[in-house]
Amino acid sequence: MSRTVLEVQGVTKRFGGLVAVRDMRFDVTEHEVMGIIGPNGSGKSTMINMISGLFPPSEGSIRLKGVELAGLPAHKTARKGVGRTFQLVRLLPELSVVENVVAGAVFGHRRRWGKSAEAHARHLLERVGLGAAMGLPISSLTYIDTKRVELARALAGDPEVLLLDEWLAGLNPTELATGIDLVRSLRDEGRTIILVEHVMDAIRSLCDRCVVMSSGAKIAEGTPAEVLSDPEVIRAYLGEDEDA
Amino acid sequence: MSGQEFIKALPWIALVVLAAFVPVTFSPYWLSMATTMAMFVVLATSWALFSGPTHYISLATAAFFGVGTFVTGLGFQTLPFWMLPLIAAALGGILAALVGMVTLRLSGVYFVIFTLGLAELVRQVVTWVQNQTGQRGMYVLTSITEKDIYWMLLGLAALVYLAGWLIGRSKLGFALRIIGNDETVARHVGIDTALAKVALFTIPGMAAAAVGAILAPRYIYIEPSTAFAPLLSFQVVIMALLGGTGRLWGPLAGVIPFTLLWEFITRQAPNQTLLLLGIVFLLIVYVLPGGFVGLWARIRRRWHQGGDA
Numbered sequence: 001m002s003r004t005v006l007e008v009q010g011v012t013k014r015f016g017g018l019v020a021v022r023d024m025r026f027d028v029t030e031h032e033v034m035g036i037i038g039p040n041g042s043g044k045s046t047m048i049n050m051i052s053g054l055f056p057p058s059e060g061s062i063r064l065k066g067v068e069l070a071g072l073p074a075h076k077t078a079r080k081g082v083g084r085t086f087q088l089v090r091l092l093p094e095l096s097v098v099e100n101v102v103a104g105a106v107f108g109h110r111r112r113w114g115k116s117a118e119a120h121a122r123h124l125l126e127r128v129g130l131g132a133a134m135g136l137p138i139s140s141l142t143y144i145d146t147k148r149v150e151l152a153r154a155l156a157g158d159p160e161v162l163l164l165d166e167w168l169a170g171l172n173p174t175e176l177a178t179g180i181d182l183v184r185s186l187r188d189e190g191r192t193i194i195l196v197e198h199v200m201d202a203i204r205s206l207c208d209r210c211v212v213m214s215s216g217a218k219i220a221e222g223t224p225a226e227v228l229s230d231p232e233v234i235r236a237y238l239g240e241d242e243d244a
Numbered sequence: 245m246s247g248q249e250f251i252k253a254l255p256w257i258a259l260v261v262l263a264a265f266v267p268v269t270f271s272p273y274w275l276s277m278a279t280t281m282a283m284f285v286v287l288a289t290s291w292a293l294f295s296g297p298t299h300y301i302s303l304a305t306a307a308f309f310g311v312g313t314f315v316t317g318l319g320f321q322t323l324p325f326w327m328l329p330l331i332a333a334a335l336g337g338i339l340a341a342l343v344g345m346v347t348l349r350l351s352g353v354y355f356v357i358f359t360l361g362l363a364e365l366v367r368q369v370v371t372w373v374q375n376q377t378g379q380r381g382m383y384v385l386t387s388i389t390e391k392d393i394y395w396m397l398l399g400l401a402a403l404v405y406l407a408g409w410l411i412g413r414s415k416l417g418f419a420l421r422i423i424g425n426d427e428t429v430a431r432h433v434g435i436d437t438a439l440a441k442v443a444l445f446t447i448p449g450m451a452a453a454a455v456g457a458i459l460a461p462r463y464i465y466i467e468p469s470t471a472f473a474p475l476l477s478f479q480v481v482i483m484a485l486l487g488g489t490g491r492l493w494g495p496l497a498g499v500i501p502f503t504l505l506w507e508f509i510t511r512q513a514p515n516q517t518l519l520l521l522g523i524v525f526l527l528i529v530y531v532l533p534g535g536f537v538g539l540w541a542r543i544r545r546r547w548h549q550g551g552d553a
Contacts, residue, residue, distance in 0.1 A: 052432060078434035092425035103422050106415055107434035113415060157434065 002029040005192045006051070006161050011060030011070070013046055013216075020046040022216040024060070028161065033183075033193045035207035035224065039237055043216040044196045045087060048165050051194070052084045053077035064160060081109040083159030085150045087166045087196075093138045100138065101125060101152045108157025117156075124152040128182060144175045151182075161192045168202045180205055204228075212236070253409075260402050267391040275390055279462070281503045282397035283455055287476075288484040288495035290404050290451035293411065294444045295481075296489030297420040303477040304343065304359035307366045308336040308449045310472035312456020314370060317382040317466050325388060329396070329454040336453025337446040339366075344442035360474065367472035374468070381467035388461040396458045404451055408492045411444070420444055479506075482521055485528050488537025497536040 006028040013021040021043040028034045036044045050057045053074035062069045069077050083104070092100050101121035105112045112120050125134055128148040133141060141149065147167060154162055168179045180202050187193060187206070197203055203210060203224050210227045212220040214236035220227040227233050266278045287305055295302055312332035319328050347358045374380065411417040419440045423430040430437050460466055479502075487498025502524065509520050532539060 054428070054432075074428075074431035075434050075436050078432055084432055086428075090426050090429050092422055092429060094425050095421065103418070103429070104433045106418060109434070153429075153433065 002031070004028070005030050005032075005065060006194070007061070007063040008047075008051070009061045009063075011047070011050060011057045011062060013043075013050060013055075014058045020216050021050070021057075021213075024211075024213070024216075024218055026211045026218065026221060028192060028194060030192055031187070031190045032208045033187050033195055033206050035195045035197055035203050035210040036213060037197060037203055037210055037227075038213035038219075042213040042236075044213055045165060046216075047213070048084070048163050048194070048196055051077070051161075052082050052163055075107070078108050078157065078159075081157075081160030082163065083108070083154040083157050083161070084163035085147070085154050085165055085167050087169075089143075089146045089150050091138050091146055091149055095138070097125065097130070097134055097136060097138060097141070097149055098122060100149050101156050104153035104156030109160065110158040121152070121156060124155050125149075127155075128152045129178070144171055144179065147171075147179070148182075155186075155191075161194060162186070163194050163196075165196045166198065167195070168197060168199045176201070200228075256405065260398065263398055264395065267394055272390070275394060277503065277507060279390060279394045279397065280507075281499055282394060282401055283459060284480065284483055284499040284503060285496055286397060286401045286404055286451055286455050287448075287480045288487070288499055289401070289408065289492070290448040291480050292484045292487075292489040292495045293404075293408050294420075294441075294448050295484070296494075297417070297424040298441060298444070299424050300348070300441070301356045301481060302359045302445070302448065303356060303474070303481065304340075304362045305448065305452050305477040305480045306472050306474050307359075307363035308339065308452035309456035309476055310363065310366060310370070310468070311335055311339060312453035312458075313460040313463070313466050313471040314382075314456075315453070316457045316460035317384050320384055320386055320460070325386065329400070329457040332453040332457035333450040337450040339453075340446045340449025341442055343449075344445040345438075348438060348441040348445065360477070363472050363474055363477060367468045370472070371468045381465050383465055384460045385464065386461045390462070393458055393462055397455065400451065400454055400458070404447075405492060407447060411447075412492065416440060416443060478521060482524055482528070484535075486524060486532070486535050488532075488535025488539075490534060490537040490541070494535055494537040 004027045008027070009025050011021060011024045012019065024047060026034070036047060038044050049055060051062055051069065053069065053072050053076065056071040060070060064080055064082065067080055069080060069082070072080070092103060095103065098118060098121050101124055102117045105117040105120050122134065125131060128151050130145060130148045130152065133145055151167065164183070167183070168176060171179050176199065183193070183195070183206055195207060207224050209222060210224050211218055212227050212230070212233050219236055220230045220233050267275050270278070287309070291302065291305060294300070312329070315332040315335060316328045319331065343359070343362060347355055350358060419430065419435045422433065422435060423437050423440060427437055456471070463470065483498040483502045484495040485498070486502055487496060488494035505520060506517060509517050528535065534541065
């Protein structure tokens with residue numbers, strides 16, 4: 001039996017007069033990879049940012065295992081069990097690679113400190129495939145390795161739900177295959193993941209279910225195969241057929 | 245503290261013990277220099293504890309310092325002297341916490357301007373109160389000697405170093421380093437950034453107020469315009485940055501040469517001290533971005549690379 005981990009109900013976000021997200025609702029069940037897809041500017045990142053507490057929703061409720069997250073600041077949602085990566089990678093350049101990951105383990109959902117935090121960080125760096133680069137300064141990491149460090153940091157607090165905001169964007173084809181394998185292995189571990197993504201290959205091979213957003217609203221929900229053949233989704237991505 | 249850590253701390257403990265002998269070994273002139281240095285060591289080191297990791301440049305030192313001198317000015321006749329720095333530190337800490345709660349949401353240049361304005365604000369309030377009560381300045385005539393002042397400042401400096409060392413290995417210290425690197429990340433890993441910043445901002449506030457309370461007898465006559473002189477805030481920033489904020493010993497490495505140079509310029513060309521401040525600032529920006537700490541790190545790196553080749 002699968003339990004609901006995250007419930008999003010009637011969430012709306014207004015920036016002044018602009019409605020970025022309108023009455024969104026979806027559930028994420030345990031051990032599931034849920035994709036949020038949609039054209040540029042459809043409100044995917046805004047949705048993610050509200051879940052992680054970067055800013056509060058104007059209306060609606062976001063519950064993590066029954067606990068209300070809407071309106072909580074980011075440090076509280078992190079402690080409740082939301083871990084995330086950023087669309088533009090954010091690392092801590094003056095800290096070592098290991099310290100970057102320890103940062104995610106000390107103050108978050110499940111806390112560790114000292115030797116135990118460091119061992120945990122090293123273990124996670126091995127886990128995301130960065131064992132060899134552990135001693136390097138942040139400035140000398142390759143692009144995919146910076147993404148790996150960020151992923152390890154997000155995992156370090158043992159989050160209940162992991163938000164990956166275009167984590168696979170900008171990778172070359174070889175790196176992309178590696179990246180998809182890595183996210184899949186996280187799912188096989190039993191993690192619950194919300195994936196905002198543009199890369200169709202990744203969506204098809206990773207997501208159990210998808211929510212499709214367009215102009216801030218949900219226009220479809222279902223398995224990747226279902227939603228990607230939905231006429232309304234095709235219209236949202238490709239526009240109206242001019243001959244019709 | 246482990247045995248290894250104790251051995252590491254030993255040279256520093258020895259340094260404090262040696263420094264304690266300055267008043268009985270050197271002439272009054274050098275004692276006076278050493279007192280000034282001890283004052284700036286406390287101010288610059290405690291300043292760097294907060295501003296180093298967070299990169300928030302605070303110009304509030306003069307505000308806290310001035311509050312401290314007035315605590316002594318108002319209290320030295322009725323209270324035992326040892327209580328005054330403690331009261332000053334408590335008031336300085338409270339003031340810093342209040343200011344922190346209001347301003348640490350501001351970022352970058354807004355924070356700098358606000359802290360600069362704070363010293364002026366407190367000065368104006370004190371002046372206004374004095375005008376209402378018909379006072380002008382205050383005489384602080386005590387039996388406290390320069391030696392006593394020096395030893396108290398040295399003790400305070402040792403306390404600041406101890407606090408810095410403890411914070412450096414604490415979760416709070418780690419949180420501050422994360423905040424200094426990326427505040428958004430800090431929040432998303434679960435750090436209450438506002439609380440962490442306010443907590444640490446009270447330390448320079450307490451230290452500067454205690455220094456003001458201890459130094460008040462040295463000035464003999466105190467009035468708002470000298471007690472809250474903004475120049476002090478700038479001197480502290482320049483010395484701390486000259487030494488470098490990356491290490492606990494950094495500000496010390498800035499204070500010693502700067503104080504000597506300042507003294508030299510004051511005697512040779514008293515009107516050119518501000519020029520010195522400006523030149524040192526340019527030097528930091530263009531030549532020594534990490535201060536002497538950064539320079540030391542570069543030399544060591546080159547040394548190690550040379551060794552490998």
